[in-house]
Amino acid sequence: MRYEELGKIRPRLRGEEEVRRLAHMAERVRYDIIDTLGVIGSGHPGPSLSIVETLVALYFNEMTVFPTTPKHPERDRFILSKGHGAVGLYAVLSLAGFFPRDELFTFECLGSRLQGHPDARLTPGVEVSTGSLGQGLSFAIGTAMAARLGGKGFRNYCLLGDGETQEGNVWEAAMAASKFRLDNLVAIVDWNGLQGGVTLDVMPSMEPYGAKWEAFGWHVLDVPGHDIAALLDALDEARSTAGKPTVIVARTIKGYGVSYMENQVGWHSGTVEGENLLTAKREIQNRLDSFGQGGAA
Amino acid sequence: MSSLREALGQTLRDLGAENPRIVVVNADLRNSVKSNYFVDAYPERTIDVGIAEQNMMGVAAGLASAGFIPFALTFARFASKRAADQISMCVDYSFNNVKIIGAYAGIFTGRQGVSQQTLEDTATMRAMPNMTVIDTADVVEIKHVLRFAASYEGPVYVRIGRDEWPVVFGDDYRFELGKGQWLRRGGDVAILNSGLMLSHALDAADTLAAEGIEASVVNMPTVKPIDAALIAEIAANVGAIVTVENHSILGGFGGAVAEVVVETHPVPMERVGVLDEYSESAPNADLAERHKLTAPFIADAARRVVKRKPRVIRPVGIRHA
Numbered sequence: 126m127r128y129e130e131l132g133k134i135r136p137r138l139r140g141e142e143e144v145r146r147l148a149h150m151a152e153r154v155r156y157d158i159i160d161t162l163g164v165i166g167s168g169h170p171g172p173s174l175s176i177v178e179t180l181v182a183l184y185f186n187e188m189t190v191f192p193t194t195p196k197h198p199e200r201d202r203f204i205l206s207k208g209h210g211a212v213g214l215y216a217v218l219s220l221a222g223f224f225p226r227d228e229l230f231t232f233e234c235l236g237s238r239l240q241g242h243p244d245a246r247l248t249p250g251v252e253v254s255t256g257s258l259g260q261g262l263s264f265a266i267g268t269a270m271a272a273r274l275g276g277k278g279f280r281n282y283c284l285l286g287d288g289e290t291q292e293g294n295v296w297e298a299a300m301a302a303s304k305f306r307l308d309n310l311v312a313i314v315d316w317n318g319l320q321g322g323v324t325l326d327v328m329p330s331m332e333p334y335g336a337k338w339e340a341f342g343w344h345v346l347d348v349p350g351h352d353i354a355a356l357l358d359a360l361d362e363a364r365s366t367a368g369k370p371t372v373i374v375a376r377t378i379k380g381y382g383v384s385y386m387e388n389q390v391g392w393h394s395g396t397v398e399g400e401n402l403l404t405a406k407r408e409i410q411n412r413l414d415s416f417g418q419g420g421a422a
Numbered sequence: 423m424s425s426l427r428e429a430l431g432q433t434l435r436d437l438g439a440e441n442p443r444i445v446v447v448n449a450d451l452r453n454s455v456k457s458n459y460f461v462d463a464y465p466e467r468t469i470d471v472g473i474a475e476q477n478m479m480g481v482a483a484g485l486a487s488a489g490f491i492p493f494a495l496t497f498a499r500f501a502s503k504r505a506a507d508q509i510s511m512c513v514d515y516s517f518n519n520v521k522i523i524g525a526y527a528g529i530f531t532g533r534q535g536v537s538q539q540t541l542e543d544t545a546t547m548r549a550m551p552n553m554t555v556i557d558t559a560d561v562v563e564i565k566h567v568l569r570f571a572a573s574y575e576g577p578v579y580v581r582i583g584r585d586e587w588p589v590v591f592g593d594d595y596r597f598e599l600g601k602g603q604w605l606r607r608g609g610d611v612a613i614l615n616s617g618l619m620l621s622h623a624l625d626a627a628d629t630l631a632a633e634g635i636e637a638s639v640v641n642m643p644t645v646k647p648i649d650a651a652l653i654a655e656i657a658a659n660v661g662a663i664v665t666v667e668n669h670s671i672l673g674g675f676g677g678a679v680a681e682v683v684v685e686t687h688p689v690p691m692e693r694v695g696v697l698d699e700y701s702e703s704a705p706n707a708d709l710a711e712r713h714k715l716t717a718p719f720i721a722d723a724a725r726r727v728v729k730r731k732p733r734v735i736r737p738v739g740i741r742h743a
Contacts, residue, residue: 198489245487245516252487254516257507263477264512267484267492270469274445275488294508297477305469 137186139357147353149416151181155382156409157216161229163402171392173213175317175377176284180217182356183282192222195249201279202252202268206261207286207315208242215239223250259292262312266302269310281310288320290331302370303342310370311363317379319390338372350375383408426583427525429561431456433568434493438464444572445469445485447494449478455495455525475505483512486519491572498524498581502543513577514550521571527581528618528668529696529713535703541696545673547579548646555646557581557617562591563643570597581617585706588621602649608636611662611724616642616675618668625717630724637724648678654686662727663691666720671695690730692723
């Protein structure tokens with residue numbers, strides 16, 4: 126975890142032990158996602174499960190965050206542009222200490238700080254309200270420009286959905302970020318190949334995908350999105366890339382970690398209940414047990 | 423006469439000198455909205471995203487979230503329509519301290535026609551829960567309103583015109599958020615103005631006075647939060663209201679006043695503004711005539727509402743034989 130612990134910021138560790146620690150965190154996050162969705166009976170399981178490793182690599186290794194003072198001016202910024210992955214973000218934020226785990230079970234309930242899509246005014250650790258797709262990268266450009274103007278060293282991360290990049294606003298932002306040479310900005314695309322209702326290939330083609338970002342002036346990395354070591358390497362490379370922003374195309378599986386949800390368009394949103402809920406929890410619990418400590422909470 | 427957009431550009435540059443947290447976010451139109459003065463003085467505090475208003479609003483919101491005071495300048499049409507959702511999500515709902523300048527607001531845009539005019543921006547912006555919406559009548563008001571916007575913490579939308587325009591206000595002008603300004607007092611009818619038709623509203627009051635109709639003229643730059651207490655007081659005490667605006671009569675300043683009037687003290691009322699139709703390319707004076715926004719039409723509306731005032735108020739329960 127790279128945030129303040131007794132006033133000290135931990136170094137970004139590398140190596141097998143760290144990857145194993147993060148992989149364990151990822152399964153804890155997965156369990157909390159399913160637990161929350163099971164209790165609430167609503168939400169977006171598929172697009173939350175596909176981003177777990179990315180979120181864990183960012184929040185528990187890469188980023189400098191301050192869970193007890195979420196608005197700390199030196200914090201790294203994370204923007205979940207694909208706001209429908211909200212429950213994944215909430216699970217990570219609670220595990221990092223931004224709010225208690227129990228609060229997860231207020232998700233999407235009247236009066237809750239945890240809205241169906243992220244709300245910057247309600248949820249500690251949420252930078253901007255998202256969910257109307259295509260807008261987060263513009264906001265991240267703003268915070269990245271602010272870091273430069275203010276002489277601050279914080280970095281800026283924006284996680285987008287693959288289908289989300291069909292929005293024109295994303296490419297307005299892509300053009301601007303490279304023009305401004307924002308090497309303190311990293312976009313991560315959760316390329317799981319499915320969107321709300323269908324597979325991506327049904328829609329107007331975005332291929333050649335990486336080449337598009339490259340043509341827009343970005344440093345492009347293409348990584349297996351559930352491979353934590355590969356994600357950490359990519360984040361290292363982004364940090365050492367000067368003069369231009371980096372986009373990491375993370376090749377993921379929608380619904381990853383719950384066998385019957387994987388690659389199924391139908392699990393973009395939906396109710397996890399009954400036998401499905403038990404199966405999902407059992408699969409994740411088995412993996413948690415393999416880390417030798419058991420216990421989800 | 424004094425140029426509205428020059429006042430915008432020069433005031434922005436002056437504010438930039440006073441406050442290093444002020445930044446300008448342009449979407450190409452620096453020469454049209456006259457942010458070029460700021461650009462020349464503070465290039466390091468200028469961000470031009472190109473012709474990309476949606477991106478502009480997100481970038482401005484990000485800057486605001488990190489402590490800067492961004493002025494995002496574009497034509498009112500592009501701000502309120504093309505980037506409406508970005509404003510809603512990133513600026514208004516997220517409550518970021520962005521100042522959105524809707525230049526070329528209304529129909530007076532230098533003969534450029536419908537695509538550069540805006541008739542519905544006030545309606546759109548005032549329906550956003552956190553937004554403060556202010557229209558401006560002349561160069562003096564522009565200076566004061568921009569200064570206020572820079573000092574206020576929260577999303578603000580300011581409507582500003584383009585061309586040479588009559589100067590109404592003097593050095594004694596004071597802007598107070600959400601407060602109307604009495605310019606003339608008369609008990610027969612009240613003309614409430616927001617924005618560029620103010621000199622016509624005052625001329626109409628002169629015309630009416632010559633006929634023995636005493637008109638109040640109240641300038642109300644703040645459309646949101648509307649000065650509901652003042653409107654209710656005017657409705658109760660004057661009993662007839664005409665609103666005047668450089669905007670569609672649907673959902674704008676007139677609509678905001680009507681909402682207050684019907685819920686507090688219903689009285690005869692008319693809205694002078696652009697009817698539910700598109701405008702066209704023409705010199706400003708011709709457009710003002712075509713859309714019946716000038717003093718004679720305001721005076722006509724005033725005469726009509728005065729006629730509709732109840733002559734005799736009969737106490738309830740008393741019947742005359």
